[in-house]
Amino acid sequence: MNAVRKTFGAKVAVEGIDLVVPQGALYGFIGPNGAGKTTTIRMIMSILFPDSGELSVLGKKSAVESKDRIGYLPEERGVYKKMKVAAFLVYMGRLKGLDSRGLKPKVMEWLERVELADVAKKKCEELSKGMQQKVQFIASVLHDPDLIILDEPFSGLDPVNMRLLRDLINEQHAAGKTVIFSTHVMQQAESICDHIIMIHEGKKVLDDTLGDIRSRFDPRVIHVDTVGADDQSDLISSVAGVSSVRQSEGIYEVKVLDSMDQQQAMQNILASLPVSRIEIKRPTLEDVFIEIVTGGSPSGDHEDVRAKLLAGSKETQEIGS
Amino acid sequence: MNFTKITRVAGREFASTAMTKGFIIGALVVPAVMAALIPLIAILSAAAQPSADKGTIYVLDHSAEVFNEIESRLSPEEVRSRWEDRAKRAANFAKGMMGQSGGDQIENAMNSIKTPEFRVIPTAPDADIEQIKTEIRNQLTSKATLDDPLEKVLAVIEIDIDASKKVNDAEGYGSYQAFFRPKLNEETVSEIESGVRWSIREKRYENAGLDRDQIKELASISQRESKEITEEGERNESSGIATFLIPIASLVLLIVATMTGGQYLLTTTIEEKSNRVVEVLLSACSPMELMTGKIIGQMGVGLSLLIVYNSLGIVALIAFNRLDMISGQTIILFFVFFLLAYFMLASMMAAIGSAVSDMREAQSLMTPVMLIMMIPYFFFMPVIRAPNSMLSTVTSFIPPISPFIMIMRVSSTDPPPAWQIAAVIFVNLIGVFIFLWLAAKIFRVGLLMYGKPPNLRTLIKWIKMA
Structure with a gap:
């Protein structure tokens, strides 16, 4: 993807995104609701076309020519309500260019793998939402694609099925398939992906491996649990190298001065007061996310930001949500 | 455009519509059942024929000369021979119209109407007619069955004194008055009435010194079928029903x-x-492939309906021996105009379907389409009356109503010239192309649009956008 831009009327959904996903990689695609994730994915799929910029998928100018080599699980996913589960999957397989010979056993094999073999003859409308989602996942990988794009694959799944799906994704990755999936649940991205892309307000704000992101977004915070119930904030903040102290749920979050080495700061704290537990805080993707979304402001009012993000999410149902 | 994908979409579209119980029952079984019911109805109505009327007719003959005629005219032998004659004549007529089997059916049906049997009894010249009416009333009220069915009084006829001869140089002849028992068969009543009238007439001829046979000969002009002169030669004059029916x-x-x-x-x-x-489908095929596949699939649905009903129609025409009413060319043109009309309508439907989120929203956009589909009905009478008038010609060049106007014209008895048919097909092909092109643009944008239903202006914006 090269300087890809897409607007809907006056609204700019995607603004100059450059992106390269190497073959065989497992990319997580994160961003707040309305950031342009689905629009970007739809452009990769050639369902929408960019206003400007260039795009190449699997070596072709657009996905139109290589649709049969891509597996896509859209966010807006549905099934033919009146169609039987197996028949629906056979139809999707045939539409993806599979030969009808040998397709039925393949469908049954997949249904067995996701523990849905007993509903093969049921109508799609009789399935629960989670079951439908698994059926749709099969539809996206049935034709053994080289590139798998999953838009919010985990939404609406229970923990057991979430794990099942995560194993299936890992398995596809292990088989050398390129997998891109979007989510706004950071833990999932964190636990599966080795590479994260984040977009915010139509722009790419992050494109790195998980390790690099962690070191880049080191919050320089030390968690300290003191002995005793007395408020030790003043004592800690007087320690050399400490910039500020915040107490949350009985733990002190100690921000270290940029000039100070974190190891040194830790030793300074240990020397100044009795401590029951002390550790360097590892940045979570969630912190990174919120830091970017709030424009790098001190990662204080997480709850506020979260609430704001949730509120602003589902206002519009138009494309580019 | 990937043709395999189009055929697969079309296949599913056709199967999910036409291979359902509802469709098969609605579209195929209902007409088949109706076709099967027609002979059944004939059999039932024959079986439901009431028993023959048997009974007495009293004649109060003031003229004192008509009775004998009536008695012989309504004697059982005469009545029976007339009924048999009539059945044969109807059968012969039906054979001309509907072939041997139709004729046989009519003859059977006619014979199944049971011949009535009368006993004609004169009353005393000074008898009281009220007394005979009372006898009928008594028979109606009494539950007892009559020993002899012939004792049942069916009617009493009072003949005027001057019914068959003028009295005192009056202006005209007198007449008769008939009183019937209720619930007699229609055929019985008309048999009695016509018998009386025939008898009175017969007596009048006789009194005037005229020969009955001669009068019949003078009055009869044999019927020959009228012909219409056409450019090539001549043909049977189109009967009223045929011009409208087809x-x-x-x-x-x-x-x-x-x-x-x-x-x-x-x-x-x-x-x-x-x-x-939709988006799942779009990950496998392009919007154009999807739309094309869907339109072709539903075309198959329309075509199968057309084939079924057309075959039924042709079978009906064969049964009635009137296959001459349609030509092979008309049938071919029928399919051509179906395809042209269908592609234009389907484009509109696909565009509307893609633009809205549910059936309710579709209604407002459907209104103009429905109005367009109503137009051919309004033009039905003027086009049928004058298939080659200016109005008919002009309207048959306006897509999308053009195919509907044209089908009326080509199936009429006065079809338009071949160059016009070719020109109309050409104009419609352009129309089909434009409709499909616009629909494709709306379809592409509309499919992924959710939210408030678009109005016409939004649709135009989408067309420009795509």
């Missing part, structure tokens, strides 16, 4: 077939959109 049947059939396909297309498109299955 064109209106063609028009209705064409509208039903196109609307069925179009309606299903609208429903399935809306269903795919509201089920959100």
Whole structure:
């Protein structure tokens, strides 16, 4: 993807995104609701076309020519309500260019793998939402694609099925398939992906491996649990190298001065007061996310930001949500 | 465009519409059952024939000369021979119209109407007619069965004194008055009445010194079928029913077939959109492939309806021995105009279906389409009356109503010249192209649009956008 831009009327959904996903990689695609994730994915799929910029998928100018080599699980996913589960999957397989010979056993094999073999003859409308989602996942990988794009694959799944799906994704990755999936649940991205892309307000704000992101977004915070119930904030903040102290749920979050080495700061704290537990805080993707979304402001009012993000999410149902 | 994908979409579209119980029952079984019911109705109505009327007719003959005629005219032998004659004549006529089997059916049906049997009894010249009426009333009220069915009084006829001869140089002749028992068969009543009238007439001829046979000969002019002179030669004059029947049947059939396909297309498109299955499909095929496949699939639905009803129509025409009313060319043109009309309507339906989120929203956009589909009905009378008038010619060049007007014209007894048919097909092909092109643009944008239903202006914006 090269300087890809897409607007809907006056609204700019995607603004100059450059992106390269190497073959065989497992990319997580994160961003707040309305950031342009689905629009970007739809452009990769050639369902929408960019206003400007260039795009190449699997070596072709657009996905139109290589649709049969891509597996896509859209966010807006549905099934033919009146169609039987197996028949629906056979139809999707045939539409993806599979030969009808040998397709039925393949469908049954997949249904067995996701523990849905007993509903093969049921109508799609009789399935629960989670079951439908698994059926749709099969539809996206049935034709053994080289590139798998999953838009919010985990939404609406229970923990057991979430794990099942995560194993299936890992398995596809292990088989050398390129997998891109979007989510706004950071833990999932964190636990599966080795590479994260984040977009915010139509722009790419992050494109790195998980390790690099962690070191880049080191919050320089030390968690300290003191002995005793007395408020030790003043004592800690007087320690050399400490910039500020915040107490949350009985733990002190100690921000270290940029000039100070974190190891040194830790030793300074240990020397100044009795401590029951002390550790360097590892940045979570969630912190990174919120830091970017709030424009790098001190990662204080997480709850506020979260609430704001949730509120602003589902206002519009138009494309580019 | 990937043809394999189009055929697969079309295959599913056709199967999910036409291979359902509802469709098969509605479209195929109902007409088949109706066709099977027609002979059944004939059998039932024959079986339901009431028993023959048997009984007495009293004649109060003031003229004192008509009675003998009536008695012989309504004698059992005479009545029976007339009825047999009539059945044969009707059968012969029916054979001309509907072939041997139709004739046989009519003859059977006629014979199944049981011949009545009368006993004609004169009353005393000074008898009181009220007394005979009272006798009928008594028979009606009494529950007892009569020993001899012939004792049942069916009617009493009072003949005027001057019914068959003028009295005192009066202006005209007198007449007769008949009183009937209620609930007699219609045929019985008319048999009695015509017998009386025939007898009175017979007596009048006799009194005037005229020969009955001669009068019959003088009055009769044999009927020959009129001919119409055409450019090539001549043909039988088109009967009133034929001129109307075939064109209106063609028009209705064409509208039903196109609307069925179009309606299903609208429903399935809306269903795919509201089920959100659309994006899954778009990951496998392009919007154009999807739309083309769907339109072709529903075309198959319309075509199968057309083939079924057309075959039924042809079978009916064969049964009635009137296959001359349609030509092979008309049938071919019928399919051509179906395709042209269908593609234009289907384009509109696909565009509407893709633009809205549910059936309710579709209604407002459907109104103009429905109005367009109504137009051919308004033009039915003027076009049928004058298939080559200026109005007919002009309207047959306006897509999308053009195919409907044309089908009436080509199936009428006065079809338009070949160059016009070719020109209309050409104009419609352009129309089809424009409709499909616009629909494709709306379809592409509309499919992924959710939210408030678009108005015409939004649709135009989408066309420009795509």
